[in-house]
Amino acid sequence: MFELRKGIFLDELRNISVRIGEIVEEEEWEEAGPTPKPGIIDLREWDHKLLERYEPFYAPVQDFCNLCTMGPCDLSFNKKGACGIDLRAAKARLVTIACCIGASAHTAHARHLVDHLIEEFGEDLRIDLGGDVNVEAPVIRTVVGIKPKTLGDLKKALEWAEKEIVKVLHSTHIGNEESIIDYESKAMHVSMADHVGMEVADIAQIVAFGFPKAKPDTDLVPTGFGIVDVKKPVIVVVGHNVMYSRPIIDYLEKEGRLDEFEIAGLCCTAHDMTRYNSKAKIFGPISYQLRVIRAGLPDVLVSDEQCIRADLVDACSKMGIPLIATSDAAVRGLLNVSDWEVKDIVEALVSGKLKGVFLPIPEKVGVVAPLVAKAIFEKSKDKKYKFFPSDEELKAEISKCTQCMSCVFTCPHNLRIDQGMALAQKTGDLSKLAVLEEHCLACGKCEQVCPKGIRIVNVIMRSNFEKLYNKTGKTRVGRGPIQDTEIRKVGQPIVFGQIPGVIAAVGCINFPDEMKSIVEILEEFLRRRYIVVTSGCHAMDIGMIKDEEGKTLYEKYPGNFDAGCIVNVGSCVSNAHIAGAAIKIANIFAMRPLRGNYAEIADYILNRVGAVGFSWGPYSHKAASIATGFNRLGVPVVVGPHGMKYRRAYIGKPWKREKWWVYDIKSGQKVFIEPAPDSLLVAVETKEEAIVQLARLCIRPNDTAMGRQIKLTHYIELSKKYYGDLPDDWHLYVRSEADLPLRMREELLRILEEQHGWKIDWDKKKILEGPIRGYDAGFNPTIVEKVFAKYRR
Amino acid sequence: MISKEEKFPVAKRYNVADIQVSREATAVKPAVVANLIKKASNPVLITGGTLLKDPKLVEIAVKFYEKGIPVIATGGSSKPLIERGVKPLFKTFTLHQITQFLLDEDFKINGKKVDLAVFLGFLPYYLSRMLSALKHFSEIKTIAIDEFYHPHASFSFTNLTKDRELYYSMLEELITKL
Numbered sequence: 001m002f003e004l005r006k007g008i009f010l011d012e013l014r015n016i017s018v019r020i021g022e023i024v025e026e027e028e029w030e031e032a033g034p035t036p037k038p039g040i041i042d043l044r045e046w047d048h049k050l051l052e053r054y055e056p057f058y059a060p061v062q063d064f065c066n067l068c069t070m071g072p073c074d075l076s077f078n079k080k081g082a083c084g085i086d087l088r089a090a091k092a093r094l095v096t097i098a099c100c101i102g103a104s105a106h107t108a109h110a111r112h113l114v115d116h117l118i119e120e121f122g123e124d125l126r127i128d129l130g131g132d133v134n135v136e137a138p139v140i141r142t143v144v145g146i147k148p149k150t151l152g153d154l155k156k157a158l159e160w161a162e163k164e165i166v167k168v169l170h171s172t173h174i175g176n177e178e179s180i181i182d183y184e185s186k187a188m189h190v191s192m193a194d195h196v197g198m199e200v201a202d203i204a205q206i207v208a209f210g211f212p213k214a215k216p217d218t219d220l221v222p223t224g225f226g227i228v229d230v231k232k233p234v235i236v237v238v239g240h241n242v243m244y245s246r247p248i249i250d251y252l253e254k255e256g257r258l259d260e261f262e263i264a265g266l267c268c269t270a271h272d273m274t275r276y277n278s279k280a281k282i283f284g285p286i287s288y289q290l291r292v293i294r295a296g297l298p299d300v301l302v303s304d305e306q307c308i309r310a311d312l313v314d315a316c317s318k319m320g321i322p323l324i325a326t327s328d329a330a331v332r333g334l335l336n337v338s339d340w341e342v343k344d345i346v347e348a349l350v351s352g353k354l355k356g357v358f359l360p361i362p363e364k365v366g367v368v369a370p371l372v373a374k375a376i377f378e379k380s381k382d383k384k385y386k387f388f389p390s391d392e393e394l395k396a397e398i399s400k401c402t403q404c405m406s407c408v409f410t411c412p413h414n415l416r417i418d419q420g421m422a423l424a425q426k427t428g429d430l431s432k433l434a435v436l437e438e439h440c441l442a443c444g445k446c447e448q449v450c451p452k453g454i455r456i457v458n459v460i461m462r463s464n465f466e467k468l469y470n471k472t473g474k475t476r477v478g479r480g481p482i483q484d485t486e487i488r489k490v491g492q493p494i495v496f497g498q499i500p501g502v503i504a505a506v507g508c509i510n511f512p513d514e515m516k517s518i519v520e521i522l523e524e525f526l527r528r529r530y531i532v533v534t535s536g537c538h539a540m541d542i543g544m545i546k547d548e549e550g551k552t553l554y555e556k557y558p559g560n561f562d563a564g565c566i567v568n569v570g571s572c573v574s575n576a577h578i579a580g581a582a583i584k585i586a587n588i589f590a591m592r593p594l595r596g597n598y599a600e601i602a603d604y605i606l607n608r609v610g611a612v613g614f615s616w617g618p619y620s621h622k623a624a625s626i627a628t629g630f631n632r633l634g635v636p637v638v639v640g641p642h643g644m645k646y647r648r649a650y651i652g653k654p655w656k657r658e659k660w661w662v663y664d665i666k667s668g669q670k671v672f673i674e675p676a677p678d679s680l681l682v683a684v685e686t687k688e689e690a691i692v693q694l695a696r697l698c699i700r701p702n703d704t705a706m707g708r709q710i711k712l713t714h715y716i717e718l719s720k721k722y723y724g725d726l727p728d729d730w731h732l733y734v735r736s737e738a739d740l741p742l743r744m745r746e747e748l749l750r751i752l753e754e755q756h757g758w759k760i761d762w763d764k765k766k767i768l769e770g771p772i773r774g775y776d777a778g779f780n781p782t783i784v785e786k787v788f789a790k791y792r793r
Numbered sequence: 794m795i796s797k798e799e800k801f802p803v804a805k806r807y808n809v810a811d812i813q814v815s816r817e818a819t820a821v822k823p824a825v826v827a828n829l830i831k832k833a834s835n836p837v838l839i840t841g842g843t844l845l846k847d848p849k850l851v852e853i854a855v856k857f858y859e860k861g862i863p864v865i866a867t868g869g870s871s872k873p874l875i876e877r878g879v880k881p882l883f884k885t886f887t888l889h890q891i892t893q894f895l896l897d898e899d900f901k902i903n904g905k906k907v908d909l910a911v912f913l914g915f916l917p918y919y920l921s922r923m924l925s926a927l928k929h930f931s932e933i934k935t936i937a938i939d940e941f942y943h944p945h946a947s948f949s950f951t952n953l954t955k956d957r958e959l960y961y962s963m964l965e966e967l968i969t970k971l
C-alpha cells in the first residue's frame with residue numbers, strides 16, 4: 001500500500017488520486033482504457049453489438065411465472081403476466097438470476113478465501129505466480145482496471161464484483177427490466193463479474209497455499225471409484241472450497257501420518273486438495289457422491305459448498321458416516337460446534353450422538369476429521385466397496401420390481417431400469433442393469449418414485465461393480481495459469497489460424513452419453529493438434545477413462561498450452577485462467593492494452609482467437625455464468641443437450657447476410673464477412689455433433705489463408721466423417737482458392753462452380769467471383785466503432 | 794386422436810416433471826399424423842441423433858423422403874441417411890440452430906415458410922425444449938413421432954416406451970397412409 005511521506009512533492013503525486021478517507025495508488029502500468037470498474041451500462045454497447053448478431057433464443061421449461069404474489073401467471077404464447085413481463089423477458093430474467101447465482105458462488109468463495117487468507121498471511125502477501133507469469137490477473141486487469149500485487153489488492157477486485165452482482169440481482173426484482181437484450185446484457189455483466197470472482201479465488205489460493213504455478217508437468221494423481229486402499233481410514237472431502245479441508249493435510253503431515261490415511265475428494269475440492277498435496281486423490285464429480293457414500297467408502301465426510309448433494313446428512317447417516325459441514329453456504333441443520341473442544345466433537349461424532357456437526361474453523365477440521373476417520377475405521381473395517389451385503393440381498397431387491405416404469409419417466413435419461421430388472425429377474429443376467437451405470441448420474445430420483453422402495457442406485461452400481469471399480473486412472477494436477485512464454489509461442493499461430501483452435505472443455509457431468517464420450521470428443525482434437533484445455537468435473541472424468549494400454553489423455557498428451565497438448569488448469573475457479581489465456585494473447589502477442597479496456601479485448605478475441613468453450617454435461621448455475629462470461633469475452637460455447645434447460649442460447653442466422661460485417665481498420669471500410677463464428681451459445685445432441693460444431697466454431701474472420709485452409713480442412717474432414725458429406729456452409733468460409741484444403745482443391749472448385757455459381761479461372765485454378773469477400777493479408781477487423789477510430793488514427 | 798377404447802398406452806410424459814399449464818399436446822394415431830402432413834402446405838421432417846442408434850428410424854426417415862417430404866438432418870443423423878440416398882436440406886446445423894431459424898419469419902424452405910415440422914429420433918429432453926420454443930414463439934405446428942409423449946408439441950404420439958413393436962408398427966402405418 002502506498003503511504004504519504006513527509007515532504008512529498010506535488011510532482012510525485014501525479015499518479016495518485018486522493019479520495020476522502022482513502023489514498024489509492026494508481027501506478028502508470030498501462031494507459032487506462034475507457035471502462036475500468038464498469039457499471040451495468042458501461043459495456044452495454046458491446047453487448048448490444050453481440051446480441052444483434054447472436055440473437056437470444058428462449059426455450060421455456062414452464063409456461064408460467066410464479067415469482068411474485070400477483071401470480072402465478074400464464075405467460076404461454078408470450079403473454080404478459082400481472083407485472084407486465086412477457087415470457088421471453090421472464091426467461092431472460094431467469095437466466096440472469098442463474099448467472100447471478102453462479103457469479104455469487106465463485107465470488108463468495110473468493111471472499112471466504114481472501115478474508116481467511118488475509119487473516120492468516122496478511123494483506124501484503126505478494127501475488128507471485130512464478131517466473132513465467134508476468135501478466136498475472138489478466139481478467140482483473142481488463143475488467144477492473146487494476147494490477148493486483150498483493151492479497152489486499154485482490155479485495156478491491158472482489159469489492160467491485162460484489163457490488164455489480166448485487167446491482168444485477170436488483171434488476172431481476174419484479175417490475176424492472178423489460179427488454180430481453182438489456183436483460184441479456186445484465187446476464188453478461190454479472191457473468192463477467194463471475195470471471196473476476198473466479199480469478200480472485202484462484203490467485204488467492206495459488207499464492208497462499210502454494211499450488212502449482214503454471215507448471216505443465218504437474219504430478220498425476222489417482223482418479224476414480226476404485227482408488228482407495230481399504231486398509232486405511234478414508235477421509236472424503238466434497239465441494240468447492242478447499243480452505244476448510246486443507247488443514248487435514250497439514251495436521252497429518254505434522255504428525256508424520258499422512259501415509260496412514262487416504263484423502264480423496266469429490267468435485268473441485270478434490271482438484272484443489274491435489275493441487276495442495278499430490279498425495280490426495282480424486283474420486284470424481286457430483287455423480288460420484290452417492291456412488292462413494294453408498295459404497296461405504298468414507299470414514300468421515302467433510303463437506304463445504306456448491307455442487308454438493310442437499311441430502312448429505314441423510315445419505316451419510318444411513319451409512320453410519322459422520323459428516324462435518326464447514327461452509328456457511330450449507331450448514332445442513334447441524335449443531336455449530338465451533339466452541340467445543342476437539343475431543344468432544346470427536347466423541348459426539350464417533351459415538352453417533354450427532355450425525356454431523358457444523359464446524360467452520362478449518363484448523364479444527366484438520367484435527368477432527370482424521371481422529372474421527374480413524375475411530376470409525378477401527379469400528380467397522382470391512383464395510384467398503386459393498387453396495388449389498390450379499391448377492392442374495394441384491395437378488396431379493398431386484399425381485400421386488402414390477403416393471404411399472406415409474407423410475408423410467410423420472411430418470412433424467414429415461415434409463416430403462418425396468419428392462420434391466422426384468423432380464424435379471426428372468427435369467428439372473430445383470431448386464432442390462434450394468435450398462436445403465438455408464439449413464440447413471442446417481443441422482444437418486446428413481447428411488448423417490450419406486451413404489452417398491454427398491455434401492456435402484458445400489459442395484460445399478462452393484463451390477464456394474466467390476467467395471468466401475470476399474471474405471472480409474474490418473475488426472476494431471478491442476479496447473480493454474482498459462483505462462484506468458486507459452487502465449488508468446490502460440491499467440492501468433494492461434495491468431496493466424498495455424499493452430500486450428502483451442503477447445504476448452506469445462507464444466508459438469510450431466511452428459512447425454514457414457515462418460516468416455518468426453519474423451520472420444522477431445523481426443524479427436526488432440527490428434528488434430530488443437531490445444532485442449534480443461535478444468536473441474538470434465539478434467540476429472542478425463543482422468544478416469546483409459547485406452548487399451550491403460551493410459552488416460554493426460555498420460556498420452558503433454559500438459560503444455562500448445563498444439564496437441566491437454567492442460568488441466570484446475571478447479572472451477574481456475575476457469576479464469578482460460579479466459580485469461582485468451583486475454584493474454586491480445587495483450588502479449590498483439591500488444592493490446594488491458595487496463596479497463598474490455599470491449600477492445602473482447603472484440604479482438606471474437607475476431608481473432610479461435611477458442612471455443614465446451615461443456616458436455618452442464619448442470620450448475622456456475623456453468624451458466626462461466627459460459628455467459630466467455631460469451632461476453634467473444635468466446636463461443638457449445639453445450640451438451642441438457643444445456644438446453646438453461647433456456648437461453650445465443651444463435652446467429654448465417655443466412656442473414658446483413659448481420660455479418662466488420663469494420664476493416666486497414667481499408668477503413670465496413671466489410672461483409674463470413675459468419676464466423678455463427679453462434680455464441682448452442683446446444684448439441686450427440687458427440688458427433690459436438691465434434692463438428694466445435695471445429696466449425698473455431699473459424700475466425702482474421703484467419704490467414706494458411707490458417708483458414710487448416711481450419712477448413714479439419715471442418716470438412718470431420719463433417720465427412722461424422723455427417724457423411726461436406727458441410728452445408730463450407731463455401732461461406734472461402735475467401736480465395738488459397739483457403740481451400742490442398743488435397744481437395746480441384747474438387748471443391750468444381751463444386752463452387754457447379755453448385756454455387758462461382759466463376760473459376762480453370763487455367764490458373766483461381767476463384768474470380770463468388771466469395772462474400774476476398775482475402776487481404778492486412779485485414780484488421782473490429783465491430784467496435786471506438787476501436788476502429790482509435791487504430792485508424 | 795386416440796380414444797380410450799383403442800387401448801393405446803396412456804399419454805404419460807417422457808418426464809413426469811416436464812409440466813406446463815397452457816396447452817398439452819394432443820395424442821394422435823398414425824392416420825391423424827398422415828392427414829396433418831398431407832394437409833400441410835410446406836412440411837418438413839427433422840431427424841435427430843437417435844438415428845445413429847436405431848436403424849428402424851433411419852428406414853422410416855428414408856421413406857418420408859421417398860414420399861417427398863424434405864428432411865433436415867441434425868445430430869449427425871445425416872450420415873446414415875445420406876448412405877441411403879437421402880439428400881437432406883441441412884445437415885450441419887443443430888436442432889437448436891434449426892429451431893432458431895424456424896422461429897424467424899424470413900426463414901423459407903423451397904421459397905415458403907414451414908407450417909408443419911415433424912420430429913423423429915431425439916433425446917426427449919432436448920426435443921422438449923425446442924418444441925416449447927416453437928409452441929410459444931411461432932405459428933408452426935409440431936408433431937413428435939418419437940416413442941415418448943411430448944407435452945409441448947402440438948401433436949404427439951402417445952407414450953410407446955413400453956412397447957417398441959407397437960411404436961414401430963405405428964411408424965409403418967404412418968408411412969403407408971402418407
Ligand code: SF4
Nearest residue numbers: 411440441443444446
Ligand atoms: S439415479 Fe440413475 S437411474 Fe436413477 S434417476 Fe438418476 S440417473 Fe436415472
Ligand code: SF4
Nearest residue numbers: 401402404405407450
Ligand atoms: S419404479 Fe421400481 S418397481 Fe417400478 S419399474 Fe422402476 S424399479 Fe421397478
